[in-house]
Amino acid sequence: MTDYNVAIMGATGAVGQVLLEILAERDFPVGELRLLASARSAGRAIPFNGSSIQVQELGEDSFAGVDIVLASAGGSLSKQFNPHAVAAGAVVVDNTSAYRMDPDVPLVVPEINPEDLAAHNGIIANPNCSTIIMDVAVWPLYQRRQVKRIVVSTYQAVSGAGARAMQELEAQTQQVLAGQEAEPAEFPHPIAFNLFSHDSAVGPEGYCEEELKMVRETRKMFHDDALQISATTIRVPVLRAHSEAINVEFAEPFPAAEAEAILAQAEGVRIVNDPAQNYFPMPIEASGCDEVLVGRIRQDISRPEGTGLDLWVSGDQLRKGAALNAVQIAEELIARKLL
Amino acid sequence: MTDYNVAIMGATGAVGQVLLEILAERDFPVGELRLLASARSAGRAIPFNGSSIQVQELGEDSFAGVDIVLASAGGSLSKQFNPHAVAAGAVVVDNTSAYRMDPDVPLVVPEINPEDLAAHNGIIANPNCSTIIMDVAVWPLYQRRQVKRIVVSTYQAVSGAGARAMQELEAQTQQVLAGQEAEPAEFPHPIAFNLFSHDSAVGPEGYCEEELKMVRETRKMFHDDALQISATTIRVPVLRAHSEAINVEFAEPFPAAEAEAILAQAEGVRIVNDPAQNYFPMPIEASGCDEVLVGRIRQDISRPEGTGLDLWVSGDQLRKGAALNAVQIAEELIARKLL
Numbered sequence: 001m002t003d004y005n006v007a008i009m010g011a012t013g014a015v016g017q018v019l020l021e022i023l024a025e026r027d028f029p030v031g032e033l034r035l036l037a038s039a040r041s042a043g044r045a046i047p048f049n050g051s052s053i054q055v056q057e058l059g060e061d062s063f064a065g066v067d068i069v070l071a072s073a074g075g076s077l078s079k080q081f082n083p084h085a086v087a088a089g090a091v092v093v094d095n096t097s098a099y100r101m102d103p104d105v106p107l108v109v110p111e112i113n114p115e116d117l118a119a120h121n122g123i124i125a126n127p128n129c130s131t132i133i134m135d136v137a138v139w140p141l142y143q144r145r146q147v148k149r150i151v152v153s154t155y156q157a158v159s160g161a162g163a164r165a166m167q168e169l170e171a172q173t174q175q176v177l178a179g180q181e182a183e184p185a186e187f188p189h190p191i192a193f194n195l196f197s198h199d200s201a202v203g204p205e206g207y208c209e210e211e212l213k214m215v216r217e218t219r220k221m222f223h224d225d226a227l228q229i230s231a232t233t234i235r236v237p238v239l240r241a242h243s244e245a246i247n248v249e250f251a252e253p254f255p256a257a258e259a260e261a262i263l264a265q266a267e268g269v270r271i272v273n274d275p276a277q278n279y280f281p282m283p284i285e286a287s288g289c290d291e292v293l294v295g296r297i298r299q300d301i302s303r304p305e306g307t308g309l310d311l312w313v314s315g316d317q318l319r320k321g322a323a324l325n326a327v328q329i330a331e332e333l334i335a336r337k338l339l
Numbered sequence: 340m341t342d343y344n345v346a347i348m349g350a351t352g353a354v355g356q357v358l359l360e361i362l363a364e365r366d367f368p369v370g371e372l373r374l375l376a377s378a379r380s381a382g383r384a385i386p387f388n389g390s391s392i393q394v395q396e397l398g399e400d401s402f403a404g405v406d407i408v409l410a411s412a413g414g415s416l417s418k419q420f421n422p423h424a425v426a427a428g429a430v431v432v433d434n435t436s437a438y439r440m441d442p443d444v445p446l447v448v449p450e451i452n453p454e455d456l457a458a459h460n461g462i463i464a465n466p467n468c469s470t471i472i473m474d475v476a477v478w479p480l481y482q483r484r485q486v487k488r489i490v491v492s493t494y495q496a497v498s499g500a501g502a503r504a505m506q507e508l509e510a511q512t513q514q515v516l517a518g519q520e521a522e523p524a525e526f527p528h529p530i531a532f533n534l535f536s537h538d539s540a541v542g543p544e545g546y547c548e549e550e551l552k553m554v555r556e557t558r559k560m561f562h563d564d565a566l567q568i569s570a571t572t573i574r575v576p577v578l579r580a581h582s583e584a585i586n587v588e589f590a591e592p593f594p595a596a597e598a599e600a601i602l603a604q605a606e607g608v609r610i611v612n613d614p615a616q617n618y619f620p621m622p623i624e625a626s627g628c629d630e631v632l633v634g635r636i637r638q639d640i641s642r643p644e645g646t647g648l649d650l651w652v653s654g655d656q657l658r659k660g661a662a663l664n665a666v667q668i669a670e671e672l673i674a675r676k677l678l
Contacts (some may be wrong), residue, residue: 027635149641153492153584155534155573169532170516177513191509193578194623195494197635197651202614206595206637206649216641228641230649232584234494237576245492245571247586254546275541282532296536302488302567303552309604310545310569312536 003031004339006330007066007090007103009081010073011035011046011055014163015095018323019070024049028327030333036062060222063088067339068330071095072322086122091339093124093326100125101216110328111268112139113221117329117338123187124329127221128152128213129321130233133242135218136292136320137313140266141259142222146251149228151242154212156198156233157283159240159317166239173237198233208233241283242321243314253306256299268320269294286314290324343678345669346405346429348420349412350374350385350394353502354434357662358409363388365664368673375401376412379648402427406678407669410434411661414643425461430678432463432665439464440555449667450607451478453482456668456677465550465670466560468660469493469572472581474557475631475659476652479605480598481561485590488648489582491553495537495572496622498579498656500525503616505578512576530576537572580622581660584651595638607659608633625653629663 006023010016016037023030035046035055042057042254055064058077063069063085071078071085075098082092082099106116107125109132117124127135134152141147158165165186172182173192181192189196200209207215211231219225236243264271269290272281281293292315300308315321335339345362349355355376362369368653374385381396395401398414402408402424405557410417410424414437421431421438446464447454448471456463466474474489480486497504504525511521512531521529528535539548546554550570550581558564575582609630611620620632631654639647654660672678 151490151586151641153571155494173512174516176517177509188617190623191623193576194621195575195577195582196621197617199617202617205640206614206635207640208617210473216350228643230586230639230641230647232492232586232635232649234582234584234650234651236494236534237431237532238534243534243573245573245584247569247571268366275545276534278527278547279539280536280537282528282533282535284529296545296571300569301544302490302569304567308569310571312571312573 003029003336005032005065006030007034007036007063007069009036009058009069009071009077009246012037012041012044012158013072013074014166014318015322018318019072019326020046020048022319022323022327025170026327028331033061034066035205036125057248060084063090065119066090068093070326070330080122084276091120091122091124091333093329095125095126095322095326096222097128097213099123100127107217107220108329109135109221109325110332114332117287117332117336120338126322126326126329127217128162129317130156130210130242130244131217132321133292133313134214135221136268136315137263137294138246138248139268140262141248142261143256145254146225147333148247148251149249151247152229152231153235154231155236155238155243157238157240157242157317158191158235169237169239177316187235191235193237195234195236198235238283239287240316240318241286241314242317243281243312246311246313248309248311249303250307254308254309255306256297259309260297263294263297268292271295273297280312281314283314286316289316290319292320311314342368343406343673344371344404345369345401346373346375346408348375348397348408348410348416351376351383352500353505353657354410354411354661356507357657358411358665359385359387361658361662363374365666367670372676373401375404382580386391389633399423402429405429407432409665409669419420421462421558430459430463430672431599432436432465432668434465434661434665436467436552437464438462440559446556446559447668448474448560448664450475456675459677464642465554465665465668468499468554468656469495469549469581470556471660471664472631472652472654473553473583473585474560475607476602476633476650477585477587477652479601479608480587480593480648483601484593486566486587487590488588490586493570493572494577494582496574496577496579496581496656497530497574508576508578508590527573530574532576534575536571537574577622578626579655579657580625581652582620582651585650585652586639587648587650587651588642589646593648594645595636595648599636602633603637607631610634612636619651620653622653625655629658630654631659
């Protein structure tokens with residue numbers, strides 16, 4: 001079996017750390033592993049698969065001999081360094097938002113549109129975390145009946161804002177329990193025992209960037225510009241799994257029992273749906289899982305004609321929402337001989 | 340000005356305590372104040388308006404001379420004792436779910452349907468907290484254009500499950516931060532850094548009781564059985580204000596700017612809507628407020644014909660969601676000479 005030289009851009013961040021875990025867990029055929037980060041982290045030793053790897057400073061010359069770059073250092077660094085990686089012959093799986101809507105860059109969730117990988121020009125984009133978690137649950141249903149419209153509300157963990165945001169939630173909660181004032185730093189508002197509208201920029205239509213990502217990226221992956229989506233994205237005091245209440249309107253009736261049977265067979269989905277025990281997806285249980293947990297699968301009572309379904313899902317933001325999906329893309333590139 | 344003898348059933352609970360605060364704050368014309376609770380709490384002294392009142396054990400003979408009962412001791416105690424209160428000549432404002440759907444009992448939010456009070460037979464029901472907070476924001480819009488359908492997702496504070504649930508959130512969060520296992524008692528699942536589907540019983544259609552309350556109670560107050568609503572109710576690790584993402588479909592186009600102007604004038608509503616600063620309703624700011632905070636008022640982009648609006652609201656569960664609405668009902672009964 002061939003081994004591949006892998007570089008991780010942003011190796012010391014929250015997603016970078018989970019990328020390392022997942023490469024090891026899945027026995028990814030890693031030859032050399034190059035850990036790239038800012039000058040500040042260079043020289044730090046990071047354990048991987050029983051050995052220890054020194055972090056190197058990210059530079060234009062970091063990519064010689066690299067086959068696959070997993071880029072998770074932020075959009076502006078991707079814009080700056082990905083062209084050098086591609087010029088050096090590597091394929092970049094980019095976990096930032098920099099290239100997602102670029103028509104020359106495939107945007108891929110392997111359970112949804114792996115065939116789009118074939119058109120890559122050296123860069124493949126990994127979708128937004130909230131988008132991935134919604135779409136893994138909606139896609140199996142979409143394949144059976146035309147989806148006309150989705151109304152989704154998110155309950156997003158702080159991990160989406162990075163490792164420091166996770167520390168902020170814990171430290172600030174400790175402060176508030178001690179009777180002290182919350183002092184936001186990573187977030188614009190207190191997060192301890194609070195929640196707020198996602199703090200990405202709000203556009204002229206009143207939707208924030210996070211919400212528009214869910215709309216645009218879903219349309220791109222489903223190859224369906226007619227798909228209508230309204231999203232409300234909310235940050236909640238949860239560490240690392242996003243939950244979402246998803247209302248889906250179909251062009252024809254879709255019985256809930258059929259939907260549950262389809263989802264039970266669907267790749268990347270685990271059904272957690274026990275109404276008698278009031279046991280449904282929860283972020284603390286989704287954390288560490290590869291699958292998106294799906295429950296509360298029910299016929300939307302506000303559409304008596306049977307054309308609506310409601311779902312409640314939780315998925316690990318750092319795994320399927322980011323690092324796992326990126327590694328799955330790399331695996332799919334190998335399987336399809338697209339490297 | 341006439342004074343009224345007031346009894347509080349459940350005086351030592353989370354809502355009971357806020358009832359006392361609100362009666363004092365609003366200078367409610369209280370003559371005698373009788374604090375009723377279980378035998379366990381009897382004898383306890385509770386401060387009110389500079390004096391101290393001893394809690395009495397709730398009994399069938401507790402209501403002699405009482406004009407108004409504010410009942411917040413749970414549905415089964417209301418069923419048991421309200422008839423005795425009514426027989427003694429009192430009017431009961433009932434904050435439990437026991438009477439809400441009784442066709443002989445008005446269900447009232449004073450900003451919405453105060454005229455329904457006239458038909459009372461001794462008992463008036465206070466709606467569910469999630470219902471009140473949604474309907475205060477939706478009603479002003481409903482009056483201008485026919486509402487066809489609502490899709491709502493809630494982010495519900497633990498106060499709705501009582502004072503012990505509030506203590507559980509704080510104590511359990513402390514435990515989890517100290518590296519200990521969460522030990523749920525009031526809730527079926529851990530609430531620290533977690534969230535879960537509201538733990539009321541799930542019916543055959545897959546909706547839990549809390550969700551069906553939002554449907555049925557809204558229809559009753561709006562006098563509109565054709566109004567379609569799908570709700571997903573979620574408990575979040577927040578202390579005492581509920582938030583809700585509300586998607587409303589109208590029979591005709593409804594411009595967002597017009598909706599914001601209407602809501603800015605609406606009783607019981609405070610607009611918190613500053614997209615440039617990413618500043619919108621938050622539960623920590625709704626806590627202690629009488630108004631429901633409303634923001635993210637935007638045209639639903641998934642309905643290009645302009646017939647959809649999205650709102651994001653937060654309201655104090657203990658105040659407008661319970662105690663304040665009950666006291667406002669009592670004030671309205673006095674103003675309308677219905678006592």
